Amino acid sequence: MSIPLVIRNMLRPELDQLVDWAECEGWNPGLHDADAFWATDPQAYIAAELDGELIGGGAITSYGGEFGFMGFFIVRPAFRGRGLGNQLWHARRDRLLARLQPGATIGMDGVFDMQDYYARGGFVFSHRNLRYQLDIASAPEWTPDEDVVPLAEFPLADIEAYDRTCFPAPRSAFLRAWIDQPDALALGCRRDGRLAGFGVVRRCQHGCKIGPLFADDAGVAEALFTYLAGFAAGGPLFLDAPENNPEAMALVQRHGMSEVFGCARMYLGPFPDISHERIFGVTTFELG
Incomplete structure (x- = not known):
């Protein structure tokens, strides 16, 4: 029997771990990004947990319910290719929609090779940020x-x-x-x-x-x-x-x-x- 993926809000130390993963991905985060990000919206950070182990995460930032932004989407390499990232991504999108006012827009900067995937999730390409x-x-x-x-x-x-x-x-x-x-x-x-x-x-x-x-x-x-x-x-x-x-x-x-x-700037x-x-x-x- 497969172990269900648990999707929940992150604890503050787990955001530090997410930033460390971002460094491993080559995203080059700032030295104090975690503190500034947490101060912006502590409810924005979503964890994916499998059998008690943190295996992925991401941000679903709400700016007063008027605009949302999805970012920081990472699944640890050992857990990729099993559909877990797909579960996490859709759960994050739906949770963010629930945090926003009806009709509010969500933005994201997605890596180019995932652009078609994000389009299937409802996002439309705007321009490239280089x-x-x-x-x-x-x-x-x-x-x-x-x-x-x-x-x-x-x-x-x-x-x-x-x-x-x-x-x-x-x-x-x-x-x-x-x-x-x-x-x-x-x-x-x-x-x-x-x-x-x-x-x-x-x-x-x-x-x-x-x-x-x-x-x-x-x-x-x-x-x-x-x-x-x-x-x-x-x-x-x-x-x-x-x-x-x-x-x-x-x-x-x-x-x-x-x-x-x-990255491709896209909007829902x-x-x-x-x-x-x-x-x-x-x-x-x-x-x-």
């Missing part, structure tokens, strides 16, 4: 002609309002945890006395990663990128850039960045009405 890498030997010497300052100089309300133009729902808890995390740098760009863009770079298991990078235009994005890149001096820098923003593609090409990974439900032209770097593949 991970680029640049080795930063030293901090750039060029000083951009923009007023780039610590993001903390701006009221949180201004940051939340700007973020809302680039993300489908308010995410105050996430922003507070993300901006204040250790081993990271959060910067904003002031133009005409207002916030014209912001970005965060954080240390990861391997090098540093920028996310998000939101900006009014290419000039603001370039200024923020330059200062954020300096934080990664001495190691590789990664940026997950959306292919549907030509200016984001121009930025990575201008800096000679190399494409190393990518109506596509969000957001300012794609402001998104030069997505925040995370795990929480959106």
Whole structure:
């Protein structure tokens, strides 16, 4: 008789284990991702348990019931090919739908070879988010002609309002945890006395990663990128850039960045009405 798969909410230490698995998959999580992710939505992390052993997991983040995001979907290699991942994925989708308001959209960034599988689950392709890498030997010497300052100089309300133009729902808890995390740098760009863009770079298991990078235009994005890149001096820098923003593609090409990974952004439900032209770097593949 086969042992039934138990699907339940994760305990906080199990999220650390999920992050470790993500590192083994080559996803290069941030040093403090688990803390920020848990602070965003402790009910988002779903465990798959077989005979008392944790064999898989994933995130089903709800942003106030207005928007959901599926990510962090991992089944340990020894347990793949047995239909267990299929059970976990569908259970996560259905649980997230139950956590959202009727008609709310769910987003996800899925690896390309699973795109057809996710489409059978109701998700529709929007665009590709591509991970680029640049080795930063030293901090750039060029000083951009923009007023780039610590993001903390701006009221949180201004940051939340700007973020809302680039993300489908308010995410105050996430922003507070993300901006204040250790081993990271959060910067904003002031133009005409207002916030014209912001970005965060954080240390990861391997090098540093920028996310998000939101900006009014290419000039603001370039200024923020330059200062954020300096934080990664001495190691590789990664940026997950959306292919549907030509200016984001121009930025990575201008800096000679190399494409190393990518995901398909897909949605279940109506596509969000957001300012794609402001998104030069997505925040995370795990929480959106």
